């Protein structure tokens with residue numbers, strides 16, 4: 508079968524062996540497409556995976572073979588994510604599901620930029636859903652990335668109507684902001700790119716340009732009785748965002764980190780101490796976060812209509828390149844009809 512593999516720091520289209528059930532429980536899914544995630548970009552750009560790896564996990568497809576105790580059957584069109592927690596270890600008991608060893612070990616095989624994948628019984632039971640009739644494959648492909656956002660939102664435990672700024676309005680900032688709104692927050696968003704600001708405004712986010720840091724700080728102060736925002740969600744890993752977050756969060760507020768930075772900056776010890784800030788990281792979603800994400804998309808609370816650019820699997824390299832150079836907002840790799 509055809510697959511896009513990572514090789515010599517490039518993406519290569521090649522033939523690899525098609526996965527099979529081989530007496531295992533689970534399903535073989537013929538993929539119609541797979542979203543290109545920011546984490547795929549990081550793995551690619553920083554050479555974090557072995558040659559031959561098939562990246563991609565934001566998958567959508569149709570079950571073509573199955574041996575399962577679930578109700579799924581051949582012909583079902585499904586969306587799934589890739590990791591499942593054990594629900595028993597210390598991490599799981601403390602709700603740090605994405606730190607669970609089992610979570611990290613479970614995956615789809617071989618990866619989402621391929622014609623077929625093997626999805627285990629555990630996946631079918633915990634994280635697979637039928638595609639809702641009202642959404643396109645490209646739209647429901649946001650199931651996993653939005654699940655990550657839902658987890659981040661829940662982790663912050665914010666009061667309703669809290670004033671929240673999303674720094675960075677790329678595709679993740681765009682769905683994060685809408686998710687925050689769906690959870691009852693008063694949401695602001697900023698970016699340097701004008702098109703992104705317009706897109707966010709179109710879905711009801713109070714979006715503005717953060718081109719000038721002092722102007723941004725003044726604007727947020729004027730919107731918050733001089734206090735600063737209750738929470739900052741950092742979906743951009745650019746250096747300047749850390750400074751902007753510290754300047755726009757109110758004392759006692761929260762900073763949610765949702766992006767890696769190219770360098771390790773350390774942390775702002777004295778600001779966190781003297782201003783009683785809470786700084787949290789949030790990584791990957793639990794099955795419940797994913798279910799919430801599924802419902803937000805199905806119910807139209809998060810609208811991702813028309814924001815992805817389609818690339819044929821043969822053009823996966825271009826999808827990576829165009830995403831890195833900000834030519835496209837979100838890439839979706841189309842694998843079959």
Ligand SMILES: [Zn+2]
Pocket residue numbers: 544545546564565651652
């Ligand atoms: Zn993802």
Ligand SMILES: [Zn+2]
Pocket residue numbers: 592593594595596597598599607608609610
């Ligand atoms: Zn666990």
